[in-house]
Structures are given as C-alpha cells and as structure tokens.
Amino acid sequence: MYAGKNVTRVDAYDKVLGRTKYTDDLCDKGAYVVRILHSSIAHGKVVSIDTSRAEKIPGVVRIFTCFDVKEKHYFPTAGHPWSTDAAHQDVADRLVLTEDVRFYGDDIGAVVAEDEVAASQAIEAIRVEYEEYPFVLDVQEAMKDGAPQIHKNYPNNILKHTSIRQGNYEEAVKEPGLIKVEGWYETPVVQHCHLENFICYAQMEGDRINIVSSTQIPHIVRRVVGQALGISWGKIRVVKPYIGGGFGNKQDVLYEPLCAWLCMQLGGHLVKIDIPREDTFVSNRVRHSIRSHIISWVRPDGTYAARKLEAFSDQGAYASHGHSIAAKGAGAFPQLYPCENVEVDAYTVFTNKSVAGAMRGYGIPQTMWAVEGHTEEVAARLGMDPVEFRRRNLMPVGYVDHFSKNELYDDSFNQCLDKAMAAMDYKRKYREYQNQTGDIRRGIGVSVFWYNTAVWPISLETSSCRMVLNPDGSLQVQLGETEIGQGADTAFAQMTADVLGVPLESVHVISCQDTDVTPFGTGAYASRQTYTAGFSIRQTGLLLKERILEYAHGLTRMPSYNLDIVDGNIVRTTDGRILMTLGELAAEALYSLNNSQHLTAESTAQIKSNAYSFGCTIAEVEVDIPMCKVKLLDLVNVHDAGNLINPALAAAQVHGGMSMGIGFGLSEQLMFDEKTGRALNNNLLDYKLSTCMDHPRLNALFVENPEPTSSFGTKGLGEPPACSVAPAIRNAVYQATGVFVNKAPVNPHNLFARFKEEGLL
C-alpha cells in the first residue's frame, strides 16, 4: 500500500534539477509578444484610440483596439463545469477587448510586437480618448439608488442575492433574556501572488487553434475560448504544462481568448501573452472583499436562539465566478453553528474595481473571518471560554446537510481542537495570558472552519481516466485533473499503484493535459481532485486489472477469480504462487501472434457525493501596542481531511495555506485610489505578501477519520488550510489586548485606529 506513505513527489527530481518545462520554456522564441493596453479610467467609454505614433516603433507588428473586435462574442470566465441548462451557466459579460470601461485596468487594446521592449514602448505611445462616467468603489455605495450603473440589467449593481431562511428569526428574537451581539466584519482585496504569472501562447494548426496555457482548468479553457471566439469547441486544443501555482486565479479563463483571437487575426502566427506582475494584480483576479454584518441572539447558557448574516461581496467590474463565492460563504453560516432560526442574505455587487474570482477558500476565509471573529465576541460577552463555547454550538456528530447530503460522520471538530490545544499547550497559555498589562502582551486565539469538498450537487462532478499498460508492466495514467504544484500527480500515482497492485515506480502519471487526448476532467479547484479523481482512478484501475487478469487466464489457464496482481506480479491467490510478472504478460499480450492486445482502460466516473472537511487553527501572538505590531509566535492547523494519501505532501499543502492565511490576517491588501480607482500597490514591494520571514514554525497536524463516501477515504485539503488562520490570529490579538479588530488585515494601520478607539494609545 502506497496510500498513507510519504513517498517522494514524482516530479521532485525534475523540479530540483531545473528540467521541468513551464509554459514559457516551451514557447518558441519566434513568438510575437503581446502587451495589453489597459484603461486609465475606472468607468466610461473609449471614444478613440490613436495608435499612429506607436505603430512607427520598430518591432511593432500590429496594434489592435477594442474597435477591431467586430464580432462581439460575450463569454464568461469562471472555471466552472459547463451546464447545458442556460439558467445554470455563468454570466457572459466579457469581450476580448472592450469599448466599455468598467475598472481602471480594463482591456481596451493590445500591442503585438517582435519583442517586449517594442511592445512596452508602443503601449506608452498610444493615446486614448474617453468619455468618463462616475464610478463607485465601495460595495454598499454601489447598491444605493443613483449609484453608477456598471452593467445593464443589474439594478443597484446587484449581480445576485442569496437568501437562506430557517425557522422564524423575527419571532425567535422575542424570546426573553436573550443577549444580542452584533458586529461588522470586513476582509480586504488580496491577490493570489502565485510564483509564475499567467502566461499562454497560441498558434494555429490547420483550421484549429492550439493554446498552451498556465491554467488549472484546460478542458474548461477550451470551452470558453470557443465561446469567446464564436468557434466550435472541437476546433480548440488546450495544453497545460507544469505550472507555477494558481490558487484559483488560474481557475478563471484569463487571457487565452485574447491570445487566440490575436493569433487568428495574424494568420495563425504564434502569439504569446506573458502577464507582468503589475498587471496580474489588476487585470487577473482578486479575492472578493466581503463586508459582513452578523447579529446573534444568545441565551445566557451559551446557546443560540437566532442568528442573522448579511454579506456584501465586492465582485469588482465583471461577473467571473459570480455569486457562487458569496453563496458558499453564506452556506457555511447555518451549517457551522446550527441554529433553529437563521436569516442569511448574501449580495454580490459590481463595483468599478479589479475583478474578483476564485481564490483558495472560495468565500470561506472571508466568512470564517466574520463568523469566527463574531463567535469570539459572543463567547466574550457571555464570559465563556472561547473553545468551550464553540464546542457547545458546533455542528454535532450525525449532522446532515439537507442539500449536499454531507454528513459529519465523526467527532472531527472536537478531535481537531483537542489535538491543536495539546500541541500548543493552549489551556496553560490561555490562562497565563489573562489580565496582562504593559506594552507587550501575548495572546492565544482559536478559530475553526467548515469547508465543503468539490461542487456536487451545485454543479457537475465528473472525472475520466485512462490507463495504458507498457510492455514492461509499467503504465501511464491520464487524467483531466491537474498538477498545479500541490502534488496531485504523486497522490494519483500512489492511488493507481494500490489499485493495480504494482510498484509505485511503475506508474507514470501524464502530468501535461492536452484536451485532444486527455480524458475529460474539469481541473484543479474546490479541493476536489484527490476526492473526485480517486473515483475514476479506482474504477479505471479495476477495469484494467480485470482485462489483465482475463488475459492472464488465457496464458495461465487459471480462472481470473483465482488471480490477482501483487507487487507487479500475476499471483495465484489459492497458493500465493507467482505465475508470471505483469511485464511478461504485457509483452506477450502486445506481441502475441495469437491474440495481440494493447491493454488499456478508460472510464468516466460521475461523482454524486460530497464531503465536509473540518479543522481549526490556534495562533499565539505577541502584540507590541505602542508599535501597533503583531508578532506571530506559534501557529498550528489541525485538519480532518479523511485519509491522507501522502502525509508529507498534505503537510506541505497546509503549510502553504497557513502562509496565505498569515498574509490575509496580518499584512496583505490591494488598495485603490479613491479619486481614480487605480490600484495603488500592485507590485510585490508595496503589496505586503506574507513570506517565510513572517512565519513562525508552521505546525500541520491531522485527524484522519476516513471519509465513508470517498473511494480512498479522502476529502478536500487544498483550500481548508487558508480558512481559519486569519481569524485565529485576530482572536489571539483580542486575547492579548482585549481589542477586537474586525477589519482585516490586523496591520499597524488598522491596529492604530482600533487601539486609539479603545484607549490603548
């Protein structure tokens, strides 16, 4: 059994040796390069674009403007599975280049040049005339009557409103003796900051267009490029090489449509779009800033009578993942701390800012910031221990969500909390840090999280797999699920080896997806891959094994039910004798003059189940009150992600997510100029990305309750690590100082304001 073992990443050596090929490594040096002309206003209409000076710059091949886009094929960009039901399709509001400017940085033109210097010079030399409209940057301002209207057909800029009603909130709050706790919570605009910026290139082959892209979702990109170009989807081939991180930003179809369109305008010539970091911040995707308003009505015994959440999610200028992120966050609210009487209203609202899309956690980090901050406040108001208060109210064992049918099968929350508390010596420190005085104070804070693996039943979960047996008994595995740096290929190899009964080194996972030949799968998102691909790996592996044993029957005369594959050998189960190696069988099958068979198997698994992932963070901080500075002393995440296929890789996932959570909690925010709408700190100098310099020891622990619905006992772990870190830090700061900071990040700027308000300064 390889599942559960810390085998070395299958791509470790190539990465260390620099052999791994990323998109730019693969692109022919003769490619034309592109620089995109971004709008320098936040809202308005392009009146004219003067490219005359730019066209004279040596090396400029051609300049395209929004006025060259004659056929207006609006397309959606969200990396969601397609739905053939129009009502369930994503909003199609993008054009490859647009005359209608909706944020500072909108795509209004593109320079194609022989080199990047010429392209950049040409961008500078272009003059644009606009008709300017008023713009709005604040999510609640945008909802007001009379606010600038960003898209037609969306009154008050509301893209969508989700509401949940359980019981009767209005009646419930009348119960005598209830304590009302109310708060507003807000998370900032942050960006994914993956190491490899988005890059893609396109070239025509015959009448088809071939796109190589740094994407998480090659099969979805194919479909969206088809929509964007108005061509049949089979005319598009998308190849995904190794990629340098995505974190959800590459779960949007970013510039593949523009790249393909430019290529087709240039007779199919190779065209490359390599987004600079500065553009990545502004013109890719960001995390939704969500402002949440929570009212809780609690009984003195620490139980909830009624709860209410209003969430205002800042979509930015285009629909992208639309309302699904706010909806996922809204869904967490009544499930994490079930209560009979609940009202939830989540609004996703257009503003004239950079477009928000998927980012690790998909609404849950924002919701946990609000909910777990609020929970801390409720406990404080009740004078209860924050952990005990949570234990009393958290989803109980046996809880079943009526929609997803997800169930809490084990006592995961308490097990995770117990493990985290033990690891941090929580109880002692919690007591010790009560009633501190002085400038420097310490605190220890906790946060739990709830996360839903995968997307069923909201949308399709499907995974197809193909396995190809080599004449030496090794095999290739092809999946539409993508390696994006997280180690997916290694987990897939471990699963495959176990299902087939072959040594791990015999399994070659084809890392590079090619929509022409790779079985259909929707890609890396929603922490779905180990869960969903597990089904197609097991199903296809069993199918291949059946074919192998059937062939073995012909060679050995033994009935196939008395045969098995063990460690790469065909074994007679009745006495354990090795009858032949799998390699001998495979070579004989391939080259048999009697019955030549290339043994392969392929199948689609549709997944109609889903699973909860749970966990918690405990953070220990030291706060320098005069300096308004938080030093993170220690941090632990404990996760129940079911069985771990590779504990070391799982820990690495958690470490990465914790780092992202630290930045979310302490330092990161993309700021916009209120006068122009321009992003102010769209670079890695001014945007305070969390780095290892900001990290304490990152402690990743696990509770492994096998998920009963899962083919390998696994459930999601990709996103959960980023969900509870920031509120745990915030709660630790509260425990240290008695000050609640409701606006993330807990940076000196926000701390100064709160310490002033609370009289600490």
Added chain:
Amino acid sequence: MYAGKNVTRVDAYDKVLGRTKYTDDLCDKGAYVVRILHSSIAHGKVVSIDTSRAEKIPGVVRIFTCFDVKEKHYFPTAGHPWSTDAAHQDVADRLVLTEDVRFYGDDIGAVVAEDEVAASQAIEAIRVEYEEYPFVLDVQEAMKDGAPQIHKNYPNNILKHTSIRQGNYEEAVKEPGLIKVEGWYETPVVQHCHLENFICYAQMEGDRINIVSSTQIPHIVRRVVGQALGISWGKIRVVKPYIGGGFGNKQDVLYEPLCAWLCMQLGGHLVKIDIPREDTFVSNRVRHSIRSHIISWVRPDGTYAARKLEAFSDQGAYASHGHSIAAKGAGAFPQLYPCENVEVDAYTVFTNKSVAGAMRGYGIPQTMWAVEGHTEEVAARLGMDPVEFRRRNLMPVGYVDHFSKNELYDDSFNQCLDKAMAAMDYKRKYREYQNQTGDIRRGIGVSVFWYNTAVWPISLETSSCRMVLNPDGSLQVQLGETEIGQGADTAFAQMTADVLGVPLESVHVISCQDTDVTPFGTGAYASRQTYTAGFSIRQTGLLLKERILEYAHGLTRMPSYNLDIVDGNIVRTTDGRILMTLGELAAEALYSLNNSQHLTAESTAQIKSNAYSFGCTIAEVEVDIPMCKVKLLDLVNVHDAGNLINPALAAAQVHGGMSMGIGFGLSEQLMFDEKTGRALNNNLLDYKLSTCMDHPRLNALFVENPEPTSSFGTKGLGEPPACSVAPAIRNAVYQATGVFVNKAPVNPHNLFARFKEEGLL
C-alpha cells in the same frame, strides 16, 4: 462517403504555411549537439583514442569513446515488431559505440558540444590508433573460404540462407527441346535521400528518458532503446513529430540509442543528434545491392519447365533487417511466374560496407530488376512479344500462395497491362521502334511487379486505435501508424469520417505519436498502414458509434438499432428524421448531471490476413548511343492497390516511387573506394539523385479491384511504385538498341562498357 474522394491533405495548409513542426523545430536551443566519430578504416580494432587536443576546444562539453561503453548491451536495429520467441528476434549486433570496426564509417566515438562548430572541430582533432584487418567489399568474395570474417558465428560471412524447392529442378531440365536462358543481374548500393536527415534528441524526465525522433516507428524505437541501454522499456518515451520522409531508412533504429545513452551519461541533459547528409549516406542505411543469377529452361511454346535463382544480397557490416529483404525478393520469384520446378537460394552476406536496411520496395526492386530483365531476355530468345510472353506466364487468377494465403482475386495483371499499353500507345510504338538504325534510337519497354502488403504471417500485424469525442461532435483519432509525408493521416481521417458518419472536418487525426499515450502500432513500413490501420479504425469507430447510439437511446428513447449517425447527426432510420446533432449529444453526455460520460473508444485489431499488390511500368526512352545517354521520354505506372482512399494522394505516392525508380534505373549508386572501403560520393553533388529535371511526365493510373480481405478494400501502395520502373527502362533500352544492360544503373559508364562489348561503339 469520403473514401475514394480527392479531399485535401489534412496537413496541407500547415505545410504550405511553414507551420508544421519537425524535430529540429521542437528542440530547445539549449540542447547539446553531437558529432559522431566514425572509423577511418574498413575493418579492424580501435587500439586507442587520443581526445586531449579535442577536449581543449572551447564549447566541447565531453567526448565519449567506445571505451566508455562499459555495459555492452547488444541491440538489433531493424524496425520489425518484437517477437517474444527468441528464434524470431532480429540479430542484436550493435553497440552504441564500438571498438570493433566493421566498415569505414563505423561509430567509435562521439563529441558532445555546445554548438556544431566546436563539435566538428573536435572530431577533426581526435587521433585514433587502429589495429587494421583485411576487409572485403564484394558479396561473393566475402563468401569465399579465407575471406575476412566480419562477425563471429557467421562462417563465410553468411548471415542467412533462404532456399525454396518446388518440384524437381534437376529432373525437369532434362526435358528434351528446352531452351536455357541464363544471366547475372546486379543492382547498386543506393540511399534513400529523404529531405530531412535523421535527427533525434533526448532528455530525462525523472528516471525516464524522453526521446523525440524523426522515425517511422516510434513504438519500435522505444523497445530497441530499452534493449540498447539495458533499461526497462516503460522507462522510455518516444515522440514522433512530422517527419520529412523516411523511405525505410527511418524504419531502422539509427541513433536514438546513442542519443539516449549520451543524455544519460550527462545527467539527463538535453542532447541532440542531427546527422549531416554526408553521414546519412554512410552511417544510416542503404539499399541492399543484390547480385542475382537466373537460369530459365523454357519450352518453345513459351512455357517454363524449370527455373532457378541464386541471389547474393550485400548486407554490409551489420545485420539490420537481416535476411528478410533477400527472403522477400526470393519469395517473389516463384509466385510472379509460377512454374512447377523451381530452385531458389538467397544468401545475405556481411561485407565491410555501409549497412543495408529497409528501403522502399524491400528487396522487390532488386528482384524485379533481375527477373524482369531476365524475362525480357527469355521472350527475346523465343522471339515472342514481351507482353504476350508475360501474360502467358504470370500468376493466374485464383492463384493462392500456400504460406501467406494471399490470392489473386481479379485479372489484375492483364488489366494493368491493358491500361498501361493504352495510355502509352504501346503496340504502335513497339512496332514502330523495331529495327532502328542510327545513333539516336527509341525504345519502349515493360515490366510488371509483385508486392506483398504488410508482414503477416511472417510477423505480427497489429493496430490499435483510440477515438475521443469532443463536445461539439468532432473527434480525435490516435493511431500508432505514422504519417511520414505520404498522406496517411488524410486517409485515416477519410476512413474515420465514413465509419462514424461525420463530416471530414470533424475528424482530427493526432499526427504526432507519443508512446506514452498513443495506442500501440508498429509504424510505417511494408506498405501496411492503410490496410492494417483500416481494421482498427473500422473496429474502433464501430465501438464508438455503438456507445454514441446507446447514449442517444437514453436521450431520444429510440432503440439504438433504429438510430444511425449521418453527416454528424443522430438520425432515426425508420423515417430519416434528425433527432439531434452529434454535437448536442456529445455536450449533453459530457455535462449531464444525470449520466456524465466522456465518450471515447479504444481497441486493438490483430490482422491475420494479407494481400497482393500488382502493377506494371511502361517506359519509353531515347538512347544516344555515341553519348551513352538515355533520355526518358514517357513513363506510366499502373497499379492495382485495391480501392483508393484518396486517388490524388495515391497518384502522388506513385509519382514519388516512379522518381525513385528512375534514379535506381538510370543514375544512382553509392560507390566505395576499393583500396580503403571509403564511400566516394556520399553527397548530393556526386551522388546522382533523380530529380524533377530527369523526369518525363509521370503518369500514374489505377485498376481498382476491391481487396476482399481488407476493411476498406485497400491494399499496399507505398512501395510498389518503385518496383518496376528500373527494369522497364532497362527493357526499353534493350528494345531501342538490342543491348541488355544487366547491371544497374543504366548510366553512361555502364552503357559505354556494354555498347563496346556489343560492338555499337
């Protein structure tokens, strides 16, 4: 129906637009380049190699010599399907670099450098010390006792001897009144001269080696590299891009093993071997020079009493395709003109010359040169019309070969001859050209040929195919059979469209083979591909169609037996109504929330049948006797290759083969210095390759008798066009001058000798 139509090549636009990527286009510019150190003696042993001066040349990375090859894994190079039966495996007599020199040009070392200049300079700077042995260049000299022994275990240098005995030759020749006709015939060493020289590159990925090669046989290359490196075959991945011709030279595994070995010596660094044209002539493969001795005993009525063939095939220094070429030629002898009493002895003999391997026709052009020259002489001796004499003796309708079970189902020979004669106005010209005098004379000559498609039952015929349905109803087709410039992909697309019932533009044949994911197939050789891949295309297409119609049943409620796919639509056959498009079905199947299926199909077809291809050439020449010069005035080839999938591409195949036949007949020969064994004219200036300047109008005609064993009525056409051209030219020269030229080519050098002998000069 697309089969039978002249649709445009699927790769036409890309080739015309320069978009097609060949091996060198795909190789990263950071690759190390290789120049191979060839021996400068014909036979001996390397005593020492001094690389000290060479190593100092800037840009030289490392120099490897035969002494660096510590693990001696002998490997075969022939592009034959593997046999798990050791008795049927090709001779393994090669090492990546050898101390034992067997021809002038043997591979004894390799320079790896950063660029080609450094590599070439280093080759020049290396000093080699040899122990020299006597060498032998003539095939019959090599068979003599006391001749230099080139390989151990092969007495008299005989690699193998094939003999056929039918009836009783010795008794039959005693029949009174027989006329004995005897002659010696000889063909030269020629080279394939494909446009793109052999090139490959290799790089390691993890512990696997990835080779991109200009080869006809990617799956076979994988196996041979495994043998040559002593590593498991699954550790090797071979990718074949578009290639610029092969003609059989790339049906040998040429330098992929050396390239892979060098790469592994250099820690997996990217290494490229790009063979210069001069090396291509010497160190790749050449056509076997065959010396044939034929004795015929004929009755005055024009029937054969007994026939005998002795053939001496010059293998050169290594076994390569071994005896199979001489054996194929030998097999043609008793079948083309059946006779009760036959003796055939074919010897394949090592000499210290460049290695002979597969070349278009695989022994048949050499045999037809001998047999059809001889046939002309027999007819002349009998005073019979050469066509009538052939018609009387050719394989009759209904003839069945006892071994291959091939049958002549139709009156193909006479139909081909009739068509060729009509096209050339043969009868009139034949009469007109009798009894000419003067310096300039014209003649018209004929030759037929016999060719066996594919290789069953001599070895394995297997073809696997995979089809992948796209969400718009288009599909990809993957086959191990390779496009090598001949138009195979276009024929495969036509067949697929017909089997599936979809428009041709909906079929995307994956041209590039990748042994990791491409279904197993042995590649382009033996004129097999349209015949063999036809089986797997039809079988897999029917399987996919069945799955599609089964899914259609679920969507339309109609029983699948009342459904069909017509022109990309799901049609109810009972009333012809279009129920939905295939694209609608495919999208629904992929994205169905109820039953998501990625519709694909894959299957292996083992082919246990085979087919004869037939045809003839008529050539008209003008001979300038004093100048010893032949001008080719007109040329027609007529082929029965069964149904033609694409007549225009079939004609193009024939044109190419005719051009090759013209060179074989009139000008081409690779010459060797008798004193050293060195090739003398290994360049395109001195080697007189046939070009369009030497061609008359090339007239390709067809007789289409559907082959009953074939899945599409087709049989081989790749090699046949090269088989009968040279003897037809030679016979035309005889008809013009009365002089038989038995040694090819009919160039001024050979004509001068013969005209002198016959008193014309």
